[in-house]
Amino acid sequence: MEQKLITVVAAALGVDPELLKLDSAAGEIEAWDSVAQINIVSEVEEEFGVSIPIEKIAELHTIRDFLLYLGAK
Numbered sequence: 001m002e003q004k005l006i007t008v009v010a011a012a013l014g015v016d017p018e019l020l021k022l023d024s025a026a027g028e029i030e031a032w033d034s035v036a037q038i039n040i041v042s043e044v045e046e047e048f049g050v051s052i053p054i055e056k057i058a059e060l061h062t063i064r065d066f067l068l069y070l071g072a073k
Helices: 002-013 034-048 054-059 063-070
Strands: none
Touching: 002 034, 002 063, 034 054, 034 063
């Protein structure tokens, strides 16, 4: 599941998945801005069939943070 998440995030950002890890953060990746954040959330929700509350989106700073909504830690 973790590698699939990284692949989904990489696709949303338009970057090579090999450049990302679970601890990759928005501040470290130039393509990860506020618009990209919404795209990532949308892609993760669609790919994994989950719903991330809109008020929690600003709390997602690393790829690992998305795991909370995928039922993993």
